Amino acid sequence: MEPGDETRNADRIAITRLLHRYCAMLDTMELELVGELFTDDCLVVYGPVERMQASGAAQLAGSLRRLWRFERTSHHLSNVELDFDGPDAARGRSYVLAWHQQPDGASRTLYAEYDDRFVRTPAGWRIAERRQLTHGSDIPWDLPLAAAERRPAPEE
Amino acid sequence: MEPGDETRNADRIAITRLLHRYCAMLDTMELELVGELFTDDCLVVYGPVERMQASGAAQLAGSLRRLWRFERTSHHLSNVELDFDGPDAARGRSYVLAWHQQPDGASRTLYAEYDDRFVRTPAGWRIAERRQLTHGSDIPWDLPLAAAERRPAPEE
Amino acid sequence: MEPGDETRNADRIAITRLLHRYCAMLDTMELELVGELFTDDCLVVYGPVERMQASGAAQLAGSLRRLWRFERTSHHLSNVELDFDGPDAARGRSYVLAWHQQPDGASRTLYAEYDDRFVRTPAGWRIAERRQLTHGSDIPWDLPLAAAERRPAPEE
Numbered sequence: 001m002e003p004g005d006e007t008r009n010a011d012r013i014a015i016t017r018l019l020h021r022y023c024a025m026l027d028t029m030e031l032e033l034v035g036e037l038f039t040d041d042c043l044v045v046y047g048p049v050e051r052m053q054a055s056g057a058a059q060l061a062g063s064l065r066r067l068w069r070f071e072r073t074s075h076h077l078s079n080v081e082l083d084f085d086g087p088d089a090a091r092g093r094s095y096v097l098a099w100h101q102q103p104d105g106a107s108r109t110l111y112a113e114y115d116d117r118f119v120r121t122p123a124g125w126r127i128a129e130r131r132q133l134t135h136g137s138d139i140p141w142d143l144p145l146a147a148a149e150r151r152p153a154p155e156e
Numbered sequence: 157m158e159p160g161d162e163t164r165n166a167d168r169i170a171i172t173r174l175l176h177r178y179c180a181m182l183d184t185m186e187l188e189l190v191g192e193l194f195t196d197d198c199l200v201v202y203g204p205v206e207r208m209q210a211s212g213a214a215q216l217a218g219s220l221r222r223l224w225r226f227e228r229t230s231h232h233l234s235n236v237e238l239d240f241d242g243p244d245a246a247r248g249r250s251y252v253l254a255w256h257q258q259p260d261g262a263s264r265t266l267y268a269e270y271d272d273r274f275v276r277t278p279a280g281w282r283i284a285e286r287r288q289l290t291h292g293s294d295i296p297w298d299l300p301l302a303a304a305e306r307r308p309a310p311e312e
Numbered sequence: 313m314e315p316g317d318e319t320r321n322a323d324r325i326a327i328t329r330l331l332h333r334y335c336a337m338l339d340t341m342e343l344e345l346v347g348e349l350f351t352d353d354c355l356v357v358y359g360p361v362e363r364m365q366a367s368g369a370a371q372l373a374g375s376l377r378r379l380w381r382f383e384r385t386s387h388h389l390s391n392v393e394l395d396f397d398g399p400d401a402a403r404g405r406s407y408v409l410a411w412h413q414q415p416d417g418a419s420r421t422l423y424a425e426y427d428d429r430f431v432r433t434p435a436g437w438r439i440a441e442r443r444q445l446t447h448g449s450d451i452p453w454d455l456p457l458a459a460a461e462r463r464p465a466p467e468e
Contacts, residue, residue, distance in 0.1 A: 007165045009319045020391045029463040068465040074423035074447035078234045078390045079176045099423050107450040111230035111255050135230035138263040151185040153224040163321045234390045235332045267386035291386035294419040307341040309380040
């Protein structure tokens with residue numbers, strides 16, 4: 001942290017770049033990049049069942065191969081909020097709009113948020129823990145995802 | 157404003173956080189947070205008729221209860237531009253893609269921009285005035301919204 | 313570049329503003345703003361055929377008139393990544409979700425990325441080169457666009 005840089009802009013830029021590179025990695029399917037984005041012992045949870053969770057970068061890269069079932073994807077990241085827990089740790093919340101094209105040409109879009117924990121390693125910032133919380137999708141998803149909480153409507 | 161910080165990054169981060177927290181508040185329906193995001197005497201205009209406008213945080217929280225008619229929402233904020241009018245005032249323009257899921261499961265998406273005025277209060281930055289200008293929606297909206305201006309095509 | 317500002321935040325803000333103003337220009341169709349956003353000798357490539365490319369700001373403004381065929385548009389920009397090549401040059405990558413409304417009221421959405429080169433001119437930062445690489449669209453596009461690369465699925 002540079003003197004006078006209480007907003008920690010260099011760290012914000014580096015962590016936001018991680019978030020964007022994850023999206024680009026999925027959209028190009030260059031899954032060997034997982035090791036540059038996640039810690040070796042990362043925990044990534046997309047859904048409540050074991051096959052929707054990954055422990056470690058190697059297992060994560062393997063599980064993301066499920067995205068080959070789509071012709072194309074486009075992961076649009078926004079609403080990035082970062083908070084620091086000391087010089088080498090941070091938490092983040094961001095939104096993703098994930099467009100997918102099926103082999104039959106039809107579109108399927110997922111609306112979700114990433115709840116992340118980041119750590120600074122000797123090689124730079126990495127995602128240590130990611131939980132995807134889903135807001136919904138335009139057609140029901142074909143895999144079991146974890147839902148974000150929404151307060152139920154009050155009794156009238 | 158810190159010496160040398162002519163970009164006012166701390167203020168930019170704080171105001172952008174307001175924009176994101178508004179989206180999160182709607183998506184979780186924690187409407188009691190309105191008072192942390194808006195000034196007590198805020199003016200919020202979603203459309204040209206009185207019931208699409210709110211004066212004051214209390215009235216705004218009440219009017220946003222109309223979002224209970226949806227099962228879920230996801231408000232994706234982007235294109236954030238901020239300009240400062242002195243140390244304690246700012247103006248902002250941002251885009252929102254607001255996905256809504258109806259009780260029958262169907263999706264309805266709104267594309268709009270927020271035209272905002274912010275003030276710094278003793279408790280931090282707040283939205284003092286918000287005007288939502290709508291670009292359009294995938295199916296006609298069920299409430300009267302204010303349209304953003306688009307230049308008509310020239311006569312050929 | 314100010315001493316101690318190794319993140320070049322003022323330049324990042326200025327270049328990001330260019331990206332946002334391009335979106336706003338299309339959505340309002342104020343095409344006379346092209347000259348404030350692009351260099352006079354810019355190169356802009358939307359697709360592999362000549363009519364989807366423009367050399368110079370004047371030709372670009374003329375070619376963007378094709379967007380009059382839509383009733384409305386909304387260009388949502390995200391995933392902005394910038395890298396500097398010296399004090400007066402930069403490269404950028406960003407994602408765009410471009411919603412279009414046809415005259416019959418139907419929606420058509422394009423998912424793409426912008427691959428840009430920026431230069432600082434005496435009048436400020438400008439886009440010198442833009443290549444749009446398309447991820448896909450919900451219905452097949454009516455003009456020939458350049459596709460972003462995606463690695464083919466491995467042979468099993």
